[in-house]
Amino acid sequence: MEGKLVIFSAPSGSGKTTIVKHLLDTNANFGFSISACTRDRRGRAEIDGKDYYFLTPSEFRRKIDNNEFVEWEEVYAGAYYGTLKSEIERLWSEGKHVLFDVDVKGGLKLKKYFKERALAVFVKAPSEEEIRKRLQARGTETEESLSKRLFKIRFEQGFQDQFDVVLVNDDLEKALAEAKQLVDDFIG
Numbered sequence: 001m002e003g004k005l006v007i008f009s010a011p012s013g014s015g016k017t018t019i020v021k022h023l024l025d026t027n028a029n030f031g032f033s034i035s036a037c038t039r040d041r042r043g044r045a046e047i048d049g050k051d052y053y054f055l056t057p058s059e060f061r062r063k064i065d066n067n068e069f070v071e072w073e074e075v076y077a078g079a080y081y082g083t084l085k086s087e088i089e090r091l092w093s094e095g096k097h098v099l100f101d102v103d104v105k106g107g108l109k110l111k112k113y114f115k116e117r118a119l120a121v122f123v124k125a126p127s128e129e130e131i132r133k134r135l136q137a138r139g140t141e142t143e144e145s146l147s148k149r150l151f152k153i154r155f156e157q158g159f160q161d162q163f164d165v166v167l168v169n170d171d172l173e174k175a176l177a178e179a180k181q182l183v184d185d186f187i188g
Contacts, residue, residue, distance in 0.1 A: 004186065006030075006097065006183050008020050008101050011125075012135060012153060014124060019167075023099060027180075029187070031094060033100045034051070036053040036084055036087075037081045055080075060082070071083050083102070097187055104122070111164070122165070123169055123175075131150070
């Protein structure tokens with residue numbers, strides 16, 4: 001089996017992580033691509049090598065210099081996120097297809113790199129008001145950080161036409177079923 005990749009990208013609050021977790025729970029042929037990042041862990045809940053590969057900025061830059069990333073981005077000043085080539089190879093060596101939960105720019109870079117071997121899905125919330133509610137429900141946003149996120153969300157939505165598919169998440173059960181069908185059709 002030649003491994004394929006399915007990329008789920010979306011602005012914050014669109015529900016992509018919920019969709020990706022559902023697909024991982026219901027399909028043993030998938031492995032989750034763990035991203036590398038330079039941000040601090042969120043409490044004790046996040047585990048290095050499970051949620052992210054937590055790197056210092058200098059470790060991250062060294063890996064960039066060594067061409068160890070398929071894609072990477074400085075999302076905010078000093079805050080790097082990226083996909084390690086070794087992570088994809090690890091999953092393929094286990095005989096799995098790779099499932100991604102990445103930001104919009106990262107998703108487009110992955111699609112460009114892997115071309116037909118990848119399916120790029122843009123997950124879209126039904127409205128900005130719904131995104132605002134979802135982000136506020138997390139309890140992790142200040143008014144200022146929420147405002148910055150909403151600005152970024154508006155910007156990211158401008159890239160949706162560059163994805164293979166746009167999946168509107170206005171009804172979670174329906175979105176989960178549509179995501180499963182898209183993935184099943186692509187994997188074959």
